[in-house]
Amino acid sequence: MSSATQPVPRSADSAGEGGGRHEFLRRTGAIVWKDLLIEVRTKQSFTAMAFFAALVLFIFSFAMGADVRLLQATGGGLVWIGIAFTGILSLSRTYQSEELAGGLEGLRILPGEQRAIYIGKLLGNLVLLLTLELFLFPIAGILFQLELWRVAAPLAGVALLGTLGFSIIGTFYAALAVHVRARELMLPLLLFPALVPVLLGAVNATTLILTGDPDGVMSSWIRLLVAFDVIFFVVCTWIFPLVLEE
Amino acid sequence: MTSSDVAVSLRGVSRRFGWFWALRDVDLEVAAGASLLLAGPNGAGKTTLLRILAGVISPSRGEGTLAGVALADNDGIRRRSALLTIGGYLYDELTALENLRFVSLMCGGDTSPTTFARILERVGLAGVADRRVGAFSSGMRKRLSLGQLLLRPVDVVLMDEPFASLDDEGRALVEEVVEDMKAAGQTVFLASHQIGESLRLIDRVAFIDRGSLVFVCAAHELAERRRSHFEGGE
Numbered sequence: 001m002s003s004a005t006q007p008v009p010r011s012a013d014s015a016g017e018g019g020g021r022h023e024f025l026r027r028t029g030a031i032v033w034k035d036l037l038i039e040v041r042t043k044q045s046f047t048a049m050a051f052f053a054a055l056v057l058f059i060f061s062f063a064m065g066a067d068v069r070l071l072q073a074t075g076g077g078l079v080w081i082g083i084a085f086t087g088i089l090s091l092s093r094t095y096q097s098e099e100l101a102g103g104l105e106g107l108r109i110l111p112g113e114q115r116a117i118y119i120g121k122l123l124g125n126l127v128l129l130l131t132l133e134l135f136l137f138p139i140a141g142i143l144f145q146l147e148l149w150r151v152a153a154p155l156a157g158v159a160l161l162g163t164l165g166f167s168i169i170g171t172f173y174a175a176l177a178v179h180v181r182a183r184e185l186m187l188p189l190l191l192f193p194a195l196v197p198v199l200l201g202a203v204n205a206t207t208l209i210l211t212g213d214p215d216g217v218m219s220s221w222i223r224l225l226v227a228f229d230v231i232f233f234v235v236c237t238w239i240f241p242l243v244l245e246e
Numbered sequence: 247m248t249s250s251d252v253a254v255s256l257r258g259v260s261r262r263f264g265w266f267w268a269l270r271d272v273d274l275e276v277a278a279g280a281s282l283l284l285a286g287p288n289g290a291g292k293t294t295l296l297r298i299l300a301g302v303i304s305p306s307r308g309e310g311t312l313a314g315v316a317l318a319d320n321d322g323i324r325r326r327s328a329l330l331t332i333g334g335y336l337y338d339e340l341t342a343l344e345n346l347r348f349v350s351l352m353c354g355g356d357t358s359p360t361t362f363a364r365i366l367e368r369v370g371l372a373g374v375a376d377r378r379v380g381a382f383s384s385g386m387r388k389r390l391s392l393g394q395l396l397l398r399p400v401d402v403v404l405m406d407e408p409f410a411s412l413d414d415e416g417r418a419l420v421e422e423v424v425e426d427m428k429a430a431g432q433t434v435f436l437a438s439h440q441i442g443e444s445l446r447l448i449d450r451v452a453f454i455d456r457g458s459l460v461f462v463c464a465a466h467e468l469a470e471r472r473r474s475h476f477e478g479g480e
Binding site: 023026027029030031033034037038041042097100101102103105106107108109110111112113114245 | 300301302304320321324325329331333334335336337338339340344348349351352353354
């Protein structure tokens with residue numbers, strides 16, 4: 001038997017056991033790398049999301065007319081409607097590559113901390129949605145006559161917090177909905193009630209950034225977003241292995 | 247046998263899907279380094295047993311160990327066993343090399359290019375390492391799944407229909423790989439309908455029917471035991 005015919009020596013097995021943080025990061029990185037590579041090659045989610053988001057913004061822009069004050073007052077909400085609708089498209093495809101590759105069992109069968117799978121999927125969704133927002137916000141700025149460059153930093157902060165909350169809940173619910181037959185219908189039904197706090201915080205904070213905050217209430221909306229993100233990140237990460245197990 | 251000599255020990259292992267019992271009260275002990283064929287008709291419970299031993303699903307009832315790890319410890323079981331499924335778990339948009347790298351990264355295995363090159367060479371896919379798996383035939387996919395298995399240095403190897411979709415050369419490859427695994431001291435479980443090819447590779451046969459383990463016998467006794475089982479109307 002030549003060495004080329006032998007399996008990898010079994011002593012290497014112990015390297016994966018108890019690797020702790022390094023193992024967790026490596027698994028998380030593997031999921032992000034695989035998902036983004038597949039997305040870059042297929043462009044399935046991003047193309048659909050970009051077209052849909054642009055369409056939503058154009059329709060609202062035509063419907064609102066040329067009233068600048070109205071456009072600026074509602075611009076924050078309209079942008080988040082675009083993000084929420086297109087985000088659902090992306091989230092429903094979170095585990096599509098696994099389904100095409102034989103199901104979530106393909107991930108479950110590989111030893112190691114399963115929460116890393118959730119974090120990896122979450123980061124993949126976050127990158128995809130934030131990339132979309134890089135296009136979406138400038139388009140909204142043009143259509144709704146918003147001077148975004150003056151408030152770019154706080155706007156980016158709110159977008160990050162809101163998108164993170166959206167991805168935290170969405171990635172978790174997408175895993176719950178994998179085995180549901182009418183997934184495209186069930187995912188929004190399950191997801192939107194849970195997203196109410198994050199959408200409320202993101203819409204109000206964005207609107208206050210764009211129109212001004214004379215009463216100084218924006219910090220409470222930011223606190224809501226931060227609290228939502230922290231609490232749901234901990235809860236979803238903690239119970240994700242129960243969702244993944246059959 | 248001492249506990250270190252036992253690769254798999256099952257006591258009353260059962261698995262239910264809804265109201266259907268796919269596996270009932272299976273008692274089985276397999277020595278470390280042994281090779282066992284799981285035989286039986288379609289729907290007998292062979293794949294369910296392999297999935298339990300792979301840590302993919304847990305038994306609904308019963309207990310057991312695999313390489314000294316309790317079946318209840320799914321992650322411990324997954325670290326010590328590897329499962330080759332009929333369809334494999336392959337990402338069509340990734341290349342053969344990338345599919346191997348992904349499994350290796352997820353399992354903490356060796357990610358050096360030489361390891362991947364050696365394995366792809368071993369399974370006869372060296373020439374298509376950078377081709378996307380979506381363009382592979384079912385036989386090539388099976389070979390790549392076999393390559394994924396070779397990446398995992400485990401105590402117990404579980405193969406579900408390893409000869410399916412393969413040509414003569416591919417079947418010979420599976421036979422060689424199983425022989426290598428046995429020589430390396432790994433315990434091998436095969437579930438296959440290609441009884442003739444499988445019998446050449448294994449020491450013993452466990453016959454399962456309607457979820458129950460009917461008998462365990464030496465390879466050469468299978469024909470006789472099956473005949474008496476079916477003639478007995480059990």
